[in-house]
Amino acid sequence: MTRLFNDPATFTEDMLEGFLDANSRYVVGVPGGVVRAVSTPEGKATVVVGGGSGHYPAFCGVVGRGFADGAVVGNIFTSPSADDAASVARAVDNGGGVLLTTGNYAGDVMNFGLAVQKLRSEGIDARYLAVTDDIASAPLDQIEKRRGIAGDFTVFRCASAAADSGYSMDDVERIGTAANDATRTLGVAFDGCTMPGAGEPLFSVEKGTMGLGLGIHGEPGVSSHEMPSAAELADLLVDGVLVEKPAGSSDRIAVILNGLGRTKYEELFVVWQTVARRLREAGYTVVDPEVGELVTSLDMAGCSLTIMWLDDELERFWTAPADTPAYRKGAVAANAGERRSASAAVAAGADTLPESDEASRECARFVLKSIDALAERMVSAEDELGRIDAVAGDGDHGRGMVKGTAAARSAARDAADRQGGTGSVLAAAGSAWAAKAGGTSGVLWGAALTAIGNRLGNNGTPGDTDVAEALRAGYTALTSLGGASLGDKTMLDALDPFVGAVERSVAAGDGWRSAWSDAVAVAQKAAVGTADLRPKVGRARPLAERSVGTPDAGAVSMAMSVAAVAELFTNQGISS
Amino acid sequence: MTRLFNDPATFTEDMLEGFLDANSRYVVGVPGGVVRAVSTPEGKATVVVGGGSGHYPAFCGVVGRGFADGAVVGNIFTSPSADDAASVARAVDNGGGVLLTTGNYAGDVMNFGLAVQKLRSEGIDARYLAVTDDIASAPLDQIEKRRGIAGDFTVFRCASAAADSGYSMDDVERIGTAANDATRTLGVAFDGCTMPGAGEPLFSVEKGTMGLGLGIHGEPGVSSHEMPSAAELADLLVDGVLVEKPAGSSDRIAVILNGLGRTKYEELFVVWQTVARRLREAGYTVVDPEVGELVTSLDMAGCSLTIMWLDDELERFWTAPADTPAYRKGAVAANAGERRSASAAVAAGADTLPESDEASRECARFVLKSIDALAERMVSAEDELGRIDAVAGDGDHGRGMVKGTAAARSAARDAADRQGGTGSVLAAAGSAWAAKAGGTSGVLWGAALTAIGNRLGNNGTPGDTDVAEALRAGYTALTSLGGASLGDKTMLDALDPFVGAVERSVAAGDGWRSAWSDAVAVAQKAAVGTADLRPKVGRARPLAERSVGTPDAGAVSMAMSVAAVAELFTNQGISS
Structure with a gap:
């Protein structure tokens, strides 16, 4: 549960103030959210991500070089307003246009949609993209109804890195759409989270069971299961995602095994052991996998598996350098040096025993x-x-x-x-x-x-x-x-x-x-x-x-x- | 609780295999733990960190450029063996010597101490340093009895960055010792964690209360308190740590507000809001603060405040670039560009209202x-x-x-x-x-x-x-x-x-x-x-x-x- 707060009514504002203070080398606050601490170069296409808060590092944690230009920050699990979205977009736009992108939730679609209308009426080249990676939320033939969950991360990342690479607004929108089309996620939940000041969890999962496809705010899932072993869970997630392989996609994939908050790194690595083996056996090459907390729901227990099928452009942007409060990549100089083999261990010499009678x-x-x-x-x-x-x-x-x-x-x-x-x-x-x-x-x-x-x-x-x-x-x-x-x-x-x-x-x-x-x-x-x-x-x-x-x-x-x-x-x- | 595992008896091995697979671009496994994927340059002093697992990103998550050369990985909350420690140290040493360092726990002190003896008998310049940052575990005049908690992070980091900068073994040991002398941590716990396969938490904290100084494995703390507000907690932690300011130290400090696993980022930022204000009011300049999960205890609920008083050398190493699975810094090119002011927001123009009767x-x-x-x-x-x-x-x-x-x-x-x-x-x-x-x-x-x-x-x-x-x-x-x-x-x-x-x-x-x-x-x-x-x-x-x-x-x-x-x-x- 969420234990630390002052006034629950000002939790988001308090959180944001602390976040901005701790990360002042990366970000500054503007009405409605946060933007990079450095100005947008003239004419650069920009990407503004967003949605309700409670999902850190999503979304304000990924504002910075190689990732988002700005993030609109709503109250916990609540869409920010259209004015908030427009305000952040105005703060980052420097003539190159702005792609606003969120997970596909009614409130976000409405508010960001209105913001786009407003921005366009002001002469800003604004676009909107809703991420729809959650397999469990609707069948494949109604993919436009699917929610956005951890796949937000791959889509936001590729669109943002494309914008930073000098792509035009049209191409940034194209990359975002391509990333969304190539991304699928399946998640499970073991227990709900508690809103600041609330006495009871937002929702709960029966002890000893697991909700397959249960949404990150408690939205209904596909089915309830007995709690599986880590390997069984890995099988379930891998099978569930691989069956949706987009037609004509390659065998190179970006993969995220995402923890929702209370399912910890050690557990995720145990699950990853089987996920990695299964993906290899299916003939895939995993490019720069991420195993950790990228899109959380306060202290919700659960995890999800996201696969983005890569083409050359998506791989380029997935692996591009990034420098943000919570996600950094390509640090220091290139990882030069002689790569050692796994067998580099120094074995203790086989010793001879002393004489005995x-x-x-x-x-x-x-x-x-x-x-x-x-x-x-x-x-x-x-x-x-x-x-x-x-x-x-x-x-x-x-x-x-x-x-x-x-x-x-x-x-x-x-x-x-x-x-x-x-x-x-x-x-x-x-x-x-x-x-x-x-x-x-x-x-x-x-x-x-x-x-x-x-x-x-x-x-x-x-x-x-x-x-x-x-x-x-x-x-x-x-x-x-x-x-x-x-x-x-x-x-x-x-x-x-x-x-x-x-x-x-x-x-x-x-x-x-x-x-x-x-x-x-x-x-x-x-x-x-x-x-x-x-x-x-x-x-x-x-x-x-x-x-x-x-x-x-x-x-x-x-x-x-x-x-x-x-x-x-x-x-x-x-x-x- | 820890829900995802296969056989609890092989949890650590399974976790390690998954970790190594997901991070093969950074690390490789050797008997007893992990080392950087690239070989140690000849003559470079090295640092091997370690202890029991269950604390990710500590300790295997920080092996890489700018941080540790290797990590010894014990079972959950259990010291690795002397052979494990010696094995990892041998794998990284390339003639420059190796500093082995852990938190100050009986098992670690013994095993790493034996490893150092063994390594020295083999002609390797091995040293040992136990971190003693936990204020609550013993009075100041018995500082050598204090445990190591989140201050492991600042000490390991500075010693490691010093080694990577070309410092000799003597100087690496000197920096590690200086960092430990300058580092203090005070922590609180709200609830215990559950070992893989266990039916009950390792320990528990009475509902609505908080244990001040309760150790990360349930070691006894100083006192029990009613659950405070975020601001009250910040006051308690700041007061508790600042009172131990080492004599003659500067007003520049590195600060970590560390979450133990279930106390999430949003809550930590709310606490940080007050911590930052209090530190500013006390005349301090906070250098590159870290607010997040650096030294966890599975899904334990709680947090801690660590302050390291900086001198020029410590500040240099605290802010140095790093590239590891879980901690990266100084990414991409320098964060160049025109820094924007916080007031950069674009205000909507004050509009005039239509005529009315x-x-x-x-x-x-x-x-x-x-x-x-x-x-x-x-x-x-x-x-x-x-x-x-x-x-x-x-x-x-x-x-x-x-x-x-x-x-x-x-x-x-x-x-x-x-x-x-x-x-x-x-x-x-x-x-x-x-x-x-x-x-x-x-x-x-x-x-x-x-x-x-x-x-x-x-x-x-x-x-x-x-x-x-x-x-x-x-x-x-x-x-x-x-x-x-x-x-x-x-x-x-x-x-x-x-x-x-x-x-x-x-x-x-x-x-x-x-x-x-x-x-x-x-x-x-x-x-x-x-x-x-x-x-x-x-x-x-x-x-x-x-x-x-x-x-x-x-x-x-x-x-x-x-x-x-x-x-x-x-x-x-x-x-x-």
Whole structure:
């Protein structure tokens, strides 16, 4: 919803004042809208775009070199008046004429149409063009009834760039018409937007569904669908637009995947992955695609796919330089330099492992089994860890542990196959864990395993003291890297009592394996006990009340890991 | 919420693949992230930025000329691994060294710190810088504990532009450090974002409140506040940031008003209106402000204000050209041309009114009273009309009628003062109504009043037939412009039976005033009766079920207007 405003009645005026201030290097205000900060060269054909506001960057955001000469700015979702349109047109005209262009909406058609009459009566060569790209709003044989949505962008852009290239008014109008004839858009909506000061959204979409062709102001669409996956949505949009390929058009296309405001860049890129593949498979070459927010509707949730089939002229204007508040292209010097291939990555050299003896390799095989057990435990615990983590963190701990242990298992197996000793297998596991898991816990686990491996080395069977000291080395590596203290609600809260318990048992003369098994309960108790410790500091923890009494996911997974290895001892009948 | 994904577990990989495809003219992928599509010139210092994803355009969106050489891309809100960071750094280094820089988060500090160690051990001159701009995350005397938020943008930008300008690694590090020392950010959050596939937001903010300093992943903030107005928010942010002005800094500042994802451009511009004024009043010169989405958190609602106090070097790099997927600057040729003043608008010439006689001027005074009555009725009816319109439209009809009638009243009074006759006063009212109301109804009312005025002229007292014919002329102007048919649920549904009723009464020999009063009931009945007419076409009407049985706001206001004038007759004792 729209949350920030002063007086809803002056929202547009306030918005415009802020916009003009922030972009004074590009634009100045005139009655009815905005125009470029620099004067129109004498005799240049000009383009004035417009419509209601609420669609930023459309329309005032694209006033500048290579794009519009001016924009008429109406109230939110409301056509500006004929006087407004005429005023902006007069401000940009310098004898070369002006093309006024908007999406095809009743209010805009009327007001801009009247403005054109008025301007022509004053001797200004004014023309009007309504964009009709929205496939869903009328059948193809009534294309003149279709609305203008994100296709406004391709049409405004080509007509404007043509005007800036020195084209005459007739040719600017011809290019605008050609761009409109070649442009098709299909959109979907997931939720409506809220007007400034309104208590309820302008319209809504039933939860879990999607409106196909639903207009950007809530105009009726074609059909309602269950919410699809990103790939399914891409298929739906690509199929829907490609079926309208204009006769005789080329296989070079400009494409916009447009977000309406609340559907964000990351989601659009996921959809684009499939859109791009589908278009390639259909034999198309995509020229300078745009994936982002170009024609929005406040914070409406949804997106649309626009294709403009290119000819040589349209491609020239689509790719021309532009310099406006919200759309810039062809910046700096030409993008010169040696283009690198995607395979330019520097691979880490395949390293050779240190020598090892058979005793250490046998122990390494047991380490490998332990890591196997740990990886399997994490797969079954993924959801539970996610739930625990979601209370105080971002809910990805289960996923991170699965990724980390899977990578560790694979790397450990590879090191064991290459005759690595205990130290090499642990170091390989640690390195892979840190590399693949990402996040904080991955790098800490990685550091701990690597330190343990370094202490155990690659020769001989580790004795009780070796194991205790190795665990302590791992503990030290983890704490010096992580900087957390006991009681900060981290994995340390489970690791610390565990390592202490093993050290005490070993000092008392018990074998390391039984000491380990005995220490499991200590770690488990401590993990649950993080609930009673003071709040964890320095990590994402939204609201104080949410973390009180909550065990830390990292402590829980640490205790689980220790337990998984201890179970392995029991299952294998190893007790000392 | 994040709605579009395939498998939540591969969201980042899918996003990255789509991003790379859409921006292949700028970037290529390498293990761990993305790098510029062109190779690093030999010996150039480089900058690699990074952190978890979910913050687009940060961080992969700013890889390119004038900005980063590479970006390490972690999972959503999760630090990438040390191997990822080292891999991207190796891919960009060409002997000049590499500055790795992230926001100051535990995972990033650890992973990038390890990467730097690794790179240095390989002979690469690697450095690390953590951005600490977030005022709310720790007191000033513990600035090293502060998080990095939107200030990442100014710091990454200046360090990167310095590297591109030919600065050595030492100087790039110096510039990055200086930029960080000079940058402060204060942010607010209104609502949390939802991770791909998650059923609940990562965190939430109580409705009607705002979290001051709430971190972009939900980290605890400073305090909770009632939702302020845009101006109050601007004051809070400006005061909060300015109080931290670094000692000895200049009065030239770079400023970012950053939207987190769901707080849209229009709202940000409204806030900027006050921010800009406050900064000017405090004696600052704002250099190339950015108002928009630069560092987001999926679709989180909120915004932040960042100020970087400039010295000559920082200003040079802040304003340097850039060409990246999501941030471009200094496009095309220099913005040459004659700069126009804000007063460049072309004013319509003050026209002289046609001659009128006293009879017509007397009638004009009555017209003026009628328009007065109409304007007052609309003020009292604004809310009701808004409510009716919100059911099937965008809820602004009441506002539009108030604006339109107020403008009509003022223009009519002016024309009457200037001795205008009936025709001039009506034409002035119509023209002003169309100009100020905007939207569809404004231009239609304007056309109708103008046509009525033209028919009545400026001489003599209009007779019964004149009035009936004038109303029909207004009707014709309205229908020919609007294109609606009876039953389309527009103002026509009330106007048509009214005009017909007046015509019939006049034909039957009744005076036009009494005919008018009698016709009011017909119009009112018809307005309510729009409920039973078939759905209106070609206008915003979200969901079929919402408009069934709903009167049209335009028809209701038309009936109200007719009634307001009829009441005037009664009040003045005029009945024939």
